Amino acid sequence: MTDIERNNRIDEYLIGAMPEDEKAAFEKELREDETLRGEVEAQRTIAEAVQTAHLKNMLADVEADLQRKRILRRVITWTSSAAASIVIILSGYSIRQSNAIKAIGDMCFTELTLPVSRDGNSLDSLLTLAFSQIAVNEYSAAASALVEARLMIEDGLRVPAADEESRYRHALLRRHLYEVDWLEAISLMKQGRDRKARRLLNSIADSQSPYSEKAREILIR
Incomplete structure (x- = not known):
């Protein structure tokens, strides 16, 4: 072996x-x-x-x-706690921002006067309706009226300004468009929709709107 x-x-x-x-x-x-x-x-x-x-x-x-x-469990626990803390901090910041923009929206609305609705003028009626709906916090109804008004204005501006009368109508329509933008911005602010409100305020601030200076003041707060 x-x-x-x-x-x-x-x-x-x-x-x-x-x-x-x-x-x-x-x-x-x-x-x-x-x-x-x-x-x-x-x-x-x-x-x-x-x-x-x-x-x-x-x-x-x-x-x-x-x-x-x-x-790994410690890391997960720490990460979860840190994430929760960040969420709480961001939530608190978001709430403060929302409350601040709501207060500004309320203040801006009190400075407005009710648009004059002339008999037979659909655009004036829509602006008056939007104003009235914002006053009672009916923001969806106000938004619908503003969308309809914006479409009406855009249709009117597509018509060529061939003479003095048509140029005057264009000027009125642009003024109404500024009013639509401002009413929409106020509606967004009163709802606390900070980001969307600020985007519109930036657009207003960069335009020839009579509300451009006010928009800039709000944006730097």
């Missing part, structure tokens, strides 16, 4: 893979052969040492994995 075959038999015996009949014969040899007993004990010691080292490595890997999970 070669050394390799002998070692293989010892391995089979130690791991319990040896058939029962061979095992009985092998154990008989162990009782009779002191050298074989020494080899078996040596390989058993080596196997146990390897197994112990492997177990230690496994335990170390498990501990490292648990540590990573603990760190």
Whole structure:
């Protein structure tokens, strides 16, 4: 029997893979052969040492994995807390901005006078309706009236200004368009819609509107 075959038999015996009949014969040899007993004990010691080292490595890997999970949980907890804090801060800021723009919208509305609705003038009627709806916080109805008024104005401005009378009508329509913009801006401010209101206020501030200076004052607050 070669050394390799002998070692293989010892391995089979130690791991319990040896058939029962061979095992009985092998154990008989162990009782009779002191050298074989020494080899078996040596390989058993080596196997146990390897197994112990492997177990230690496994335990170390498990501990490292648990540590990573603990760190990850801490990071997630911290991130969640930080995110919640940011949301609270931003929410508070947003609420303050909303309340501030509402107050400005209320103030601007009190400075307006009710548009004069001339008999038979649909555009004047729409502006009067929008003003009245904003006064009672019916913003959807006001928005509908302003959209209709804007469309009417745009249609009128498409007509060529060929003479003095038509140029005068164009000037009136542009003035009404400025009024539509301002009423819409006030409506947005009164609703606390800060971003949309500021976009429109920027447009008004850059125009020839009689409300441009007022819009600039609001934007720098």
